[in-house]
Amino acid sequence: MAAEGSSSIDALSQFKLSTALGPIGASVNFTQSNLMMVIAGLLTLALLWVGMRPRAMVPGRLQAAAEMAYETILSMCTETIGPEGRKFFPFVFTLFFFILFGNLMGVFPYAFTFTSHIAVTLALSLLVFVLVTVVALKEHGLHFFSYFVPAGVPKVLTPLMVLIEVISYLSRIISLSVRLFANMMAGHVMLEVFGAFIVMLGAAGLIGWIPAGLSLAVNTALIGFELLVATLQAYVFAVLTCIYLHDAVHLH
Amino acid sequence: MSEEQGGAGGSFEDRLKAARGRRGLDAPSAQSGKRSGDDLPSGVSPWGIGLRVGVELVSALVVAVAIGYGLDWVFGTRPILTAVFVPVGGVAGVLNVYRMFAPKRGENGGAHNG
Structure with a gap:
């Protein structure tokens, strides 16, 4: 994981895919990224399933966590999208917890962060984009295209404005995916770089020990920061999905 | 009771x-x-806002360049449409950023958002 040969910092090899689950995985190209996705899905299910098993009136810790998770996302849906938001609750809930567990598991040693691959985040944001567009078309039919014609614009400028609006609409795919991907990748590169500093400076003898200790302190802080970013980015992804769905349902 | x-x-x-x-x-x-304020919880760090602004600007530009380059490829007018779409993409990026900070339309009425 850390720098090999202590001469150069190899911060990007942590994102390399390799096959998991031995020969079976290798034969179908089942990578460790896919494995982590499956685990993230199972963890989401487990949180609800195991958490809600006691069905106690006064919830225990896990049940309280499951109920709070449910209520937070539900209120996010209904407050942001409106009363129609209930329809989209399962989707937003799944999306949020898939990303959240993916981000959080990546902090553990030897784990792989599947959200640090643009392929994964781009697929997620394309899913959101297609859903939003389909919902808008279904709710409003062809009237949906009035979304791209801003009100109160001189007639001469309308074609230009429509073009700009369409590009702005399409750029959601990129901005949604790049935001999550960049945050996760940057955090893990930083961890790797400072981790390599510890090894390299520590090997440099007595003079290196103090900066090595500082690097260790930085890395410790970074882990905490990474937890914050992991939660925040999952939240941002879910909230933006809700806002886009709001636009699709209401077209303002 | x-x-x-x-x-x-x-x-x-x-x-x-x-x-x-x-x-x-x-x-x-x-x-x-x-x-209804903004997409983000208040108290996001300046770093977070800066990163968001950057992403919004660049993503619109990326889309515009992709469209321009694609249309050029289709029509065989290599540099022209790309050159046309780049400023448009820049404007769209600025529009994205404006939307981020624009006073929100209340629940449904009001200010600009097209």
């Missing part, structure tokens, strides 16, 4: 709300103002 029966005209939700209000269980409605 018995005096509660007097207001039986209201729905269960109303009575529950009134009861919760009396016990102070509901946070005052300042909560609702916060949500």
Whole structure:
């Protein structure tokens, strides 16, 4: 994981895919990224399933966590999208917890962060984009295209404005995916770089020990920061999905 | 509890709300103002905002260049349409950023958003 040969910092090899689950995985190209996705899905299910098993009136810790998770996302849906938001609750809930567990598991040693691959985040944001567009078309039919014609614009400028609006609409795919991907990748590169500093400076003898200790302190802080970013980015992804769905349902 | 029966005209939700209000269980409605504010929880670091602005600007430009380059490829007019779309993409990026900070349209009416 850390720098090999202590001469150069190899911060990007942590994102390399390799096959998991031995020969079976290798034969179908089942990578460790896919494995982590499956685990993230199972963890989401487990949180609800195991958490809600006691069905106690006064919830225990896990049940309280499951109920709070449910209520937070539900209120996010209904407050942001409106009363129609209930329809989209399962989707937003799944999306949020898939990303959240993916981000959080990546902090553990030897784990792989599947959200640090643009392929994964781009697929997620394309899913959101297609859903939003389909919902808008279904709710409003062809009237949906009035979304791209801003009100109160001189007639001469309308074609230009429509073009700009369409590009702005399409750029959601990129901005949604790049935001999550960049945050996760940057955090893990930083961890790797400072981790390599510890090894390299520590090997440099007595003079290196103090900066090595500082690097260790930085890395410790970074882990905490990474937890914050992991939660925040999952939240941002879910909230933006809700806002886009709001636009699709209401077209303002 | 018995005096509660007097207001039986209201729905269960109303009575529950009134009861919760009396016990102070509901946070005052300042909560609702916060949500419609921006996409992000307040108290996001300047770093976060800076990164978002950058992503918004660049993503619009990326889309515009992709469209321009694609159309050029289709029509065989190599540099022209790309050159046309780049400034348009820049404008779209600025529009994205403006939307981030624009005073939000209340729940449904009001300010610009096209």
